[in-house]
Amino acid sequence: MQRHILNVLVENSPGVLAxxxxxISGRGxxxxxxxxxxxTDASISKMTIGISGEPEVIVQVVAQLAKQINVFSVxxxxxxxxxxREAVLVKVSxxxxxxxxxxxxxxxxxxxxxxxxxxxxxxQMVGSQMQxxxxxxxxxxxxxxxxxxxxxIAMAQS
Amino acid sequence: MTxxxxxxxxxxxxxxxxxxEMLRKHGRSGAQCVVDGLISNGCEVLFxxxxxxxxxxxxxxxxxxxxxxxxxxxxxxxxxxxxYARATGKVGCALVTSGPGATNAVTxxxxxxxxxxxxxxxxxxxxxNLIGTDAFQEADTTGITRGVTKHNFLVRSVDxxxxxxxxxFFVASTGKPGPVLVDIPKxxxxxxxxxxxxxxxxxxxxxxxxxxLPPPEQVARLAEAINKSHxxxxxxxxxxxxxxxxxxxxxxxxxxxxxxxxxxxxxGAFPETSPLSMWMVGxxxxxxxxxxxxxxxxVISAGARFDDRVTGRTSDFACAAQIAHIDVDASAxxxxxxxxxxxxADLRQTLEALLPLVRKVDRSEWVAQVAKWRExxxxxYLPRKDGKLQPQIVIEALDRVSEGKATIVTDxxxxxxxxxxxxxxxxxxxxxSSGGLGTMGFGVPAAIGAQLARPDALIVSINGDGGFQMxxxxxxxxxxxxxPVKFIVLNNSHLGMVRQWQDLFYGGRHSATVLTQDNRPxxxxxxxxxxxxxxxxxxxxxxxxxxIRSKRVSxxxxxxxxxxxxxxDPHPWLIECIVAEDEKVLPMVPPGAALSDMILPPRK
Numbered sequence: 001m002q003r004h005i006l007n008v009l010v011e012n013s014p015g016v017l018a019x020x021x022x023x024i025s026g027r028g029x030x031x032x033x034x035x036x037x038x039x040t041d042a043s044i045s046k047m048t049i050g051i052s053g054e055p056e057v058i059v060q061v062v063a064q065l066a067k068q069i070n071v072f073s074v075x076x077x078x079x080x081x082x083x084x085r086e087a088v089l090v091k092v093s094x095x096x097x098x099x100x101x102x103x104x105x106x107x108x109x110x111x112x113x114x115x116x117x118x119x120x121x122x123x124q125m126v127g128s129q130m131q132x133x134x135x136x137x138x139x140x141x142x143x144x145x146x147x148x149x150x151x152x153i154a155m156a157q158s
Numbered sequence: 159m160t161x162x163x164x165x166x167x168x169x170x171x172x173x174x175x176x177x178x179e180m181l182r183k184h185g186r187s188g189a190q191c192v193v194d195g196l197i198s199n200g201c202e203v204l205f206x207x208x209x210x211x212x213x214x215x216x217x218x219x220x221x222x223x224x225x226x227x228x229x230x231x232x233x234x235x236x237x238x239x240x241x242y243a244r245a246t247g248k249v250g251c252a253l254v255t256s257g258p259g260a261t262n263a264v265t266x267x268x269x270x271x272x273x274x275x276x277x278x279x280x281x282x283x284x285x286x287n288l289i290g291t292d293a294f295q296e297a298d299t300t301g302i303t304r305g306v307t308k309h310n311f312l313v314r315s316v317d318x319x320x321x322x323x324x325x326x327f328f329v330a331s332t333g334k335p336g337p338v339l340v341d342i343p344k345x346x347x348x349x350x351x352x353x354x355x356x357x358x359x360x361x362x363x364x365x366x367x368x369x370x371l372p373p374p375e376q377v378a379r380l381a382e383a384i385n386k387s388h389x390x391x392x393x394x395x396x397x398x399x400x401x402x403x404x405x406x407x408x409x410x411x412x413x414x415x416x417x418x419x420x421x422x423x424x425x426g427a428f429p430e431t432s433p434l435s436m437w438m439v440g441x442x443x444x445x446x447x448x449x450x451x452x453x454x455x456x457v458i459s460a461g462a463r464f465d466d467r468v469t470g471r472t473s474d475f476a477c478a479a480q481i482a483h484i485d486v487d488a489s490a491x492x493x494x495x496x497x498x499x500x501x502x503a504d505l506r507q508t509l510e511a512l513l514p515l516v517r518k519v520d521r522s523e524w525v526a527q528v529a530k531w532r533e534x535x536x537x538x539y540l541p542r543k544d545g546k547l548q549p550q551i552v553i554e555a556l557d558r559v560s561e562g563k564a565t566i567v568t569d570x571x572x573x574x575x576x577x578x579x580x581x582x583x584x585x586x587x588x589x590x591s592s593g594g595l596g597t598m599g600f601g602v603p604a605a606i607g608a609q610l611a612r613p614d615a616l617i618v619s620i621n622g623d624g625g626f627q628m629x630x631x632x633x634x635x636x637x638x639x640x641x642p643v644k645f646i647v648l649n650n651s652h653l654g655m656v657r658q659w660q661d662l663f664y665g666g667r668h669s670a671t672v673l674t675q676d677n678r679p680x681x682x683x684x685x686x687x688x689x690x691x692x693x694x695x696x697x698x699x700x701x702x703x704x705x706i707r708s709k710r711v712s713x714x715x716x717x718x719x720x721x722x723x724x725x726x727d728p729h730p731w732l733i734e735c736i737v738a739e740d741e742k743v744l745p746m747v748p749p750g751a752a753l754s755d756m757i758l759p760p761r762k
Contacts, residue, residue, distance in 0.1 A: 011365055015312060019304055026305050056492070063489035069309040069329055072365040 001052045003032070003129075005084055005154045008047040008065055009039070009072040016070045020047060023068065029053060029061055033086070033129075033151030044072065050129075050152045077156045084154035086132045088125050093143035095119045102142055109135045120145060181350035188316040188347040189214035192280060193222045194355045195323030201251040201278075203227060203242060203610055205235040209255020210295060211282030214347040216253075227610065227639065230631040232259050234603040236266025236279065237629065241567060241607030243275050244590040245615075247400070249331050250277040250607065256284055257295030260341070261302065265597060267337045268306035272594025273423060274400060276335035278326045285345040286314070299341045308336030316349040324356035325363060333368030334487040335400060370486055372503035372511050380458070380482050380499050381515035387456035387480075389524045390416045393439060393468075396423030396593070397461020397485065397505055399586045404428065406509040407460060415521040417528045419447035421462050422574075423593040426583040430536070436528060437536035440468040441747045442575045446531035448745075448753040453527075454479040461485065461505045464494040465594070474752035484508050537579035538744055540759050546738035547712050549573070549648045553580035555714060556618060556646070559721040564618045565590070567608055569601030569625035571655035573648045575743040577620045599628025602645065606632060609641040616644070616725055623649040623673060626697070633704045636730040644724050645706070645732045647697055650739045658742050662757070663749075701732030708732040 010016045017036060024031055033050035051061065058076060066074045077084075092102050099121060106113060106123050109131065115122030125135050129152055136147070176185075186194065192215050196204060203225045208216045219226055229235035232254045239250030250270075254263050260281040270277050284293040300312045309329045311322050319342070326338040384390060392411055398404055404427045411418050411434050418428045419439040430437055439447035448470075451457060457479045462468070464483075469475040472495050482499040483491050491500045501508050539550045553576050556564060566581055568574040568591040583589050590608055592600040605619030626647050636643050657671040672678045675690050693710075701708030707729055709720050717735060724731040745756040 014314070015300060018301070022301075022304050060489065060493060063491075063493075067487065067489050069363060069366045 001054060002078070003050060003052045004058050004076055004078040005082070005152055006049045006051065006062065006065070007075040007077055007154060007156075008049060010045050010047055011070040011072070012038070012043050012045040013070065016045070017047070019068060019070065020065065023064055024049070024051070024061060027061075027064065029057065035151035035153050037153075048151060048153045075156065077154050081157040082154050083157060084128055084152045085126055086129050086152050087150040088132050088136065089114070089122060089148040090125070090136070090139060090144060091115075091120050091122045091146040092139060093120050093145050095143070097142060102139075105135070105138050108138075111135065176352060178350070181352065185350040185352045187214065187218070187350055188313075188319050188342065189218045191316070191319045191351065191353070191355070192323060192342065192347070193218045193224070195320055196251055196278075196280075197222065197224055198355050199324060199327040199358050200248065202248075204251050204253060205229055205238045205242075205607070206253030207232050207235055207255065207259060209259050209282060211256035211284060211344050212253060212259075212280075212347075214344065215280070215282070215342075225610075227635060229603065229635060231629065232262035233266050233599065234629045234632040234635075236263050236277070237269065237597075237600050237603035238607035238610070238632070238635070239277050239279070240266060240270045240275050240600075241590060241604030242611040243270070243277055243607075244604070245565065245587055245608035245611040247402075247587070248276070248611070249327055250275065251279075252277065253280045254282070255295065256282045256299065257297045259295075260297055260299040264303060264306060267303055267339065269592050269595045269597040269600060270337040271306050271308065273396060273592065274334050274336055276330040277337040278323075278330050279337060279339045281339060281341045282347070283312070283341045283343040286343045287345070289343065299339070303339050306337070307339045310339040310341065312341045313343070313346050316346050316351040317353050319346065319351065320353045320356045321361070324358045324361045327358040328361040328363070329366065331358070333366075333370075334397075370503040372501055372508040374511065376499065376501045377508060377511045378515060380484075380501060381512055383456055383480055383482060383499055384414070384416070384458070385517045385519060388519070388521060389454045390456040390458060390521075391436075391450050391454040391479075392416050392418040392428075393421075393451070393457050393459045393462055394418055394424040394427045395421040395460065395462025396427075398424055398427040399461075401461060401486070401505040403461065403506040403509055404586050406506060406513065410509060410513060410516065414516055414518060415525050416458075417450055417525070419443065419450065421465070421468055421593070422578055422591060424462060425578060425589040426586045429584040430582045431584055433529060433532070434525070436532065438578055440465075440753075441470070441749075442537070442579065442743050442745065443468075443747075443753075444536040445534045445745060445756065445758075446528060446536075448747065448756060449531055450528060451476050452478070452752070452754040456480050456482065459483045459485070460509075463487070463490040466494065469494060470747045470751055470753040470755070538759055539741065542738060544738075547714065547717070547735060549576050549650065549735070549737040549741055550580050551714055552646070552648060552717055552735050552737065553577055553620070555717050555721060557581045559718055560616055560618070560725055564588075564616045564725075565608060565612070567591070567601055567605035567617060567619045569619075569621040570596045570598045571622050571625060571653070572650075572658065572741075572743050573601075573620050573622040573625070573654075575655075576648070579743070598625035601625055602629045603632045603635075605643045605645070606635050606639075606641060609636070609643045610639065617642075618644045618646060620646050620648065622654060623647055623651060623697070624653045627695070630700065633701070633706060633730075633732070637705045641730060642728050643730050645701075645730065647732070647734045648737050649697065649734055650737050650741070652739055654741075655743070661740075661742070662746070697732065697734045706730050706732045708734070710734045710736065712736040
């Protein structure tokens with residue numbers, strides 16, 4: 001099972017998000033990450049869907065999405081050269097360790113400290129899904145109080 | 159596609175929005191827009207059931223130039239619209255109220271969705287300010303119907319309404335057709351707009367491009383494969399009928415000696431009387447069709463979708479063959495079986511491009527083999543010695559007495575399969591049946607819809623005693639509208655298809671499939687001092703209560719007699735055939751087995 005990232009251009013109108021998500025889950029496929037945002041055309045939104053599955057399953061998901069009336073295009077960027085990014089906000093307790101070791105890990109990943117509190121730090125990190133995963137692994141020994149993680153966004157590189 | 163606002167269209171720059179007075183004087187109400195939109199998009203018959211959330215639309219229907227039909231249950235109404243659409247290819251139209259009206263429509267929508275039937279269903283919704291408050295008769299109709307419609311709309315502004323109605327017809331009838339639902343809140347029906355009526359001819363939807371031209375290189379590959387093939391089979395589905403491709407398919411088959419099998423939905427797409435016809439393929443398909451698929455070197459799927467009831471075990475399906483698949487629905491290609499040559503396009507245009515590229519090949523050996531298989535008949539049954547009427551014989555008699563001219567509408571189960579096996583279909587749209595969803599209760603209302611669409615046709619509705627009771631209330635519509643539908647009930651006092659599976663695969667344990675007191679499992683027996691009536695219900699009395707000429711028959715002579723009488727009579731009839739309770743539909747490919755692995759009747 002490989003993780004695929006699908007860029008789906010949809011009409012920006014009410015109900016479209018529910019329709020797309022419903023069609024995927026209704027067929028028993030599981031969405032891992034989801035991001036929706038505007039594009040240069042105000043009437044079109046871009047959905048980035050992270051989904052794992054066997055190749056034939058993904059082909060079927062793409063075909064099912066493409067035939068929806070509100071869908072302009074479905075692009076499986078996974079097989080192409082592409083850049084994908086996720087963002088994560090982490091709040092780490094510094095009560096036990098002090099700030100220095102936490103900041104050291106953050107520096108290694110090019111992460112930014114956005115909030116400094118007496119007993120905790122709030123850190124922003126942006127990277128590929130794998131980098132975000134590694135970053136969170138390295139933070140595990142610390143006392144992580146909260147995580148907010150975005151879905152993947154991706155762009156094919158031609 | 160962006161609509162002009164009312165002020166852009168009518169107002170001057172000084173009047174940003176028209177006053178209510180102006181709107182009422184020059185505009186139309188949302189309810190009026192619905193009725194106008196239906197009519198201008200070709201709706202001639204509307205099936206509908208009133209309710210609080212659609213009262214405004216019904217008020218506008220009061221004097222509209224439109225035939226209106228009142229079913230007695232919303233499900234029946236949707237099946238009627240569906241039968242109407244199947245009989246003609248036109249868009250079937252229905253109108254239901256909010257909440258229970260809409261939820262009752264769900265089975266009908268799913269039935270049409272699975273078989274690609276064009277329908278537009280309008281549902282009322284509670285007023286916009288009440289949506290989400292658990293208001294009286296509120297349901298999340300667009301949410302509930304999302305998976306059973308090709309598309310649905312919740313109309314949020316009366317100015318959108320004319321366009322949305324036209325878009326609904328456009329989406330329903332183009333590409334692979336399907337049902338479209340338009341949910342209209344009550345306050346939108348009551349508001350006024352200056353927007354003019356819109357016709358589906360003027361509609362474009364940016365993200366929806368339904369007309370697919372065949373890619374020339376794929377058509378060339380298909381032609382090359384056909385020209386190299388010695389044992390080709392055309393596997394034809396309902397898409398051939400939808401796309402009006404039957405005569406082109408016939409020229410392809412007959413000019414180039416390509417034997418044809420059809421799916422259940424494809425019955426009638428190719429004349430079954432032709433020496434190249436191998437009848438139906440699949441679970442209850444013919445020996446000829448199932449063997450030919452397994453021995454073919456090329457299977458050309460034309461408007462079919464490799465349903466599991468057709469393929470049997472897919473790993474053993476047509477192992478020796480290249481698979482070519484022509485389908486307008488890209489998601490159908492490669493879904494169930496691997497495809498070697500895919501043509502994602504309109505079937506008719508594909509065949510038009512394909513025919514000039516096909517060459518004559520000597521296939522006399524293959525055709526001779528097919529002729530040999532054809533001797534084994536489309537389906538089989540053993541004559542009985544106990545004198546009980548056999549349902550298969552009833553269908554044969556129907557074919558004989560109607561001289562093959564009947565249009566058959568079936569319910570679901572054994573009755574449906576026997577109707578498919580023992581009547582020879584020669585014309586498109588002469589077999590109407592719930593193929594994909596397998597909806598019991600389809601047979602009665604769909605036949606009524608078909609008869610409304612084709613008043614002069616001999617419409618015969620074939621039902622079992624189970625499904626007949628699932629929409630029996632619609633008989634009244636046939637009487638009211640003087641529709642000469644011939645309703646046949648094959649009464650074997652069992653839910654026969656499930657009973658057949660219980661006999662074959664569950665050790666004969668007839669759980670919940672016996673409709674008489676005898677032979678029921680102990681926990682289903684109902685202890686009662688009085689003796690149960692001989693017929694429960696007494697279908698003849700039911701028919702008579704509705705004012706339908708009704709007869710009960712149990713011998714072939716009686717069957718032929720009553721068919722001859724009924725078919726010549728311009729009134730509806732109910733003919734109850736008391737048939738042997740233990741007949742099976744054979745041949746049968748057991749679920750999960752290979753196509754060539756058929757259960758046949760024991761030899762005499």
